[in-house]
Amino acid sequence: MTGTARRYHHGDLRAALISTGYDLLAEHGLAAFSVARVARELEISTASPYRHFPDRDHLLAAVATRAAEELAAEVERAVDAAGPDPVDRFAATGGAYVRFAAVRGAGFNVIFAAELRGLHDEALSAAGRGLMDRLLDLARAAVGGDTERSLWLLEQQVALAHGYVALLADGFFVRPHQTVDHLARQATEAGRTLARGLA
Amino acid sequence: MTGTARRYHHGDLRAALISTGYDLLAEHGLAAFSVARVARELEISTASPYRHFPDRDHLLAAVATRAAEELAAEVERAVDAAGPDPVDRFAATGGAYVRFAAVRGAGFNVIFAAELRGLHDEALSAAGRGLMDRLLDLARAAVGGDTERSLWLLEQQVALAHGYVALLADGFFVRPHQTVDHLARQATEAGRTLARGLA
DNA sequence: GTCTATAAATAGATAGAC
DNA sequence: GTCTATCTATTTATAGAC
16 A cells, blocks of 8 residues: 555545545554645645645544544444344454454544544544444443443443553554454453443 | 743753653643753753753653653552452552553553654663563462463453543543542452452 | 754645646 | 645754854
């Protein structure tokens, strides 16, 4: 991908900017994300993106929105594959987070970044809210319906999943046998422990 | 602190650079961290820091080392205060992480940042290793001595603690009643659940 | 060991031509 | 809607005076 000419904005530069920004984030991290670099990657002028986004942060928010939507899709896939047991279904979301982050890197962090909160971007807020609502549903089913316990469990699980993602991103705890699948299983297992602890 | 003139490098600019960088990180985040800005804050020239650190990353590593040492001290305080039960002592480390991160902000993330791993800074590596060794000891005591289970628990607990710190940093899940103390208690409680799950 | 001065990148953003 | 050209700000890092 990197270094390859793309120039594929056949009438839809906006979409190309998001797509390229998304890949850039995954491959080189947030520090490397800039309007200038996205433009360079697409072989367009640095001025062109500003016809589609008012500033850097709004482009980043659009990228984050796409990341949130794809994370939600990954969660859905994992839940479907987990079978009928509510605790299994809930626990599977942790594994989905880990797998998503392994592929998309910093694209994950940007979804909930405080840096973008102040923008009050409606699409991004909605995507994040949708994901949390879904997780809360799954938590509620896992603990048997109690709302207070559901919220506790949701909070613990989100923390746990974010934590595994952080360890993965920092290259922490990477002993030879710790592949992504291993980490995803560990996250799933820990989520199961938490769910049982509150059920 | 911010905006106040300091110029307190009475013969020890190196220490002043670390101290100011540490505060800068806590107050304005990693994105705001730069050699130039630390120098500006101290009212010295931008060239002076390079007499004490070869480049930006080595200064940042020194700051991270200090953060790691202070986190370790916070953990020790929490463990001491937790009483004699091994599960309580282990669980208390999660609360210590949260309280430390609440005060030091991005100073926390930098301790384990992949960005600095490549430097192979001996002091930073040693500080991180010391902390993990201590947590592993506590985990081992909590599960009753088994090494394999201790490693699992350590991994789960570090993930959990990092996750709560991430939620705190992103201003996530901050409903009115969720003070730092509340979050620290939640992290402690979740750690207890994990320890019991593996004990 | 600290300073002034400066070089070389890079980024964000805008004006105005086409 | 895209380009060229440009401005401003910022950073990392070095050279050389004191």
